[in-house]
Structures are given as C-alpha cells and as structure tokens.
C-alpha cells in the first residue's frame with residue numbers, strides 16, 4: 399500500500415461500513431478518525447515514519463498530492479472462503495506466515511476460519527482492499543453452542559478425511575499432526591471463561607493491512623454484532639509471544655484472564671465485558 403507524505407485516507411463503504419480517516423500531522427503522527435455506521439467517532443494518534451515524497455507517473459515527487467486507498471469492511475460472502483483459508487495460513491505461526499510449517503495448507507483454516515464462515519457467517523467480517531480480501535475477524539456469539547455445533551456439523555467430515563496421531567507422543571508430532579489431533583479431539587473452552595465471556599473471536603490481517611486501524615475497525619464491527627445478539631462479553635486466546643497482538647488487544651480494552659490450561663506455547667486468555675450498547 400502506498401501513501402502520500404501529506405495525507406492519506408482509508409474509506410470504507412456499504413451498509414455495515416466504517417469510515418477511517420487518517421491524516422499526517424506536522425509531528426509525523428497520523429491522526430486516525432473512525433466513524434461507524436451509527437455516526438459516532440473515536441480518534442487516536444500513532445507514530446508513523448514519514449516517507450519521502452513519492453514519484454508516480456505524471457506526478458512530481460515534490461508535488462503535494464492526496465492518495466485514496468479504499469478498504470472495505472464487510473460481512474463475509476461464500477466466495478471469500480479461499481481467501482480466509484489463505485490468510486489463516488499466512489498468519490498461522492503466532493501472526494507470522496505458517497506456510498513452511500505445514501504440508502497440508504488447509505489444516506489451519508479448517509480449525510480457525512472455515513467453520514465460522516460456514517456455521518455462523520453473521521459474526522464474520524472481512525477487510526478488502528484493491529488487492530482483494532486481506533484480513534478477517536471470525537468468531538461465535540455463543541462459544542459453548544458453537545462447540546456443540548462443531549461436533550455435529552463440522553468435525554465429522556474432517557475426521558473422516560484425516561487419520562489420528564493419538565499414538566504419537568505430543569512432543570514428536572509434526573505441526574500437521576498436532577492440527578489433525580485438534581480436529582479429532584478438540585479442547586472445549588473452560589466453562590468459567592465461556593460463561594463470563596460467552597463470545598470468542600480470531601482476527602488476522604495480512605502484513606499490508608496492519609497498523610492502519612483496520613484491526614480496530616474489524617473489532618468494532620464484530621463486537622457490535624455479538625452485542626446486538628445479546629452477548630455480555632468476549633474472549634480470545636493468544637500466544638504469549640505474540641506481543642504485537644497482545645498490545646493491540648490491550649489497547650482495545652481486553653484484559654488478561656488466565657493461563658490457557660495445557661498450552662505448550664504459554665497462551666493467555668483475554669476478555670472484554672460488553673454492555674448492551676457496546677464494549678464496556
């Protein structure tokens with residue numbers, strides 16, 4: 399994504415859109431103004447390195463100019479599924495590209511993307527720019543009910559496709575084998591977490607969309623959707639090493655809840671309480 403060194407703007411459109419206005423100030427901070435479809439706004443500033451003036455065809459590098467880059471936040475559509483699977487893999491190693499880790503490129507998406515798009519598309523939103531869908535937020539308003547639906551409607555076909563590796567000690571399993579084991583014997587969310595924070599989510603952006611307020615815009619839209627369905631809170635699990643994501647969630651208002659039991663990577667649960675009119 400290219401930005402002018404004077405001003406850039408990311409606009410979104412459609413029914414559930416948010417509009418994100420970003421302008422570069424004299425101190426090299428970017429002013430971020432987010433307006434949701436209800437017309438309310440929230441602002442913020444972030445440090446951003448000023449780039450030298452760019453030269454494009456017919457445009458002098460010294461000439462003041464404005465570029466507009468359209469990023470749309472919209473509900474998922476059935477033909478987004480391949481993009482969701484690609485993004486899940488491209489961010490599947492604690493936020494980094496996991497493509498080199500897996501022989502089967504669909505395993506990560508089978509767990510973290512596909513079932514949400516298929517079973518609860520009303521709580522799945524994507525971010526799309528001129529290069530296509532580059533990010534998503536997926537989740538379920540009612541985690542315990544979703545896990546019950548997974549058992550009935552999602553895992554059976556995959557279990558027929560993938561043989562288990564239960565006989566292989568965990569430490570000796572390959573990444574593919576660990577994912578297959580998670581498909582065959584998924585862990586249920588602890589009831590203390592799911593009762594207090596009934597909804598859960600996963601959010602992933604390709605590198606080109608990170609750091610420009612798109613994550614915050616997706617989170618706003620998703621939390622509004624689960625709030626509207628009556629949820630009183632949302633949770634997620636993230637690797638303790640994914641410091642970027644933890645900073646993002648903490649800046650948004652999530653708080654650490656507890657260590658994830660049996661986690662090899664030291665994952666943590668984070669939660670946010672919801673009021674009827676949004677995050678509290």
Ligand SMILES: CC(C)(COP(=O)(O)OP(=O)(O)OC[C@H]1O[C@@H](n2cnc3c(N)ncnc32)[C@H](O)[C@@H]1OP(=O)(O)O)[C@@H](O)C(=O)NCCC(=O)NCCS
Pocket residue numbers: 430441442443444489492493494601602603604607608609610611612613614615635636637640642643645646647649650
């Ligand atoms: C984590 C992620 C979703 C954040 O989305 P993002 O669009 O990059 O974040 P935003 O630009 O919306 O930032 C929102 C806030 O988070 C904070 N934040 C985000 N990235 C940060 C960073 N690297 N350092 C410090 N704060 C950061 C900022 O304070 C920002 O607040 P502001 O809007 O008031 O300035 C995105 O970077 C991502 O997809 N990463 C890779 C995949 C991943 O790790 N997913 C999470 C798995 S659990």
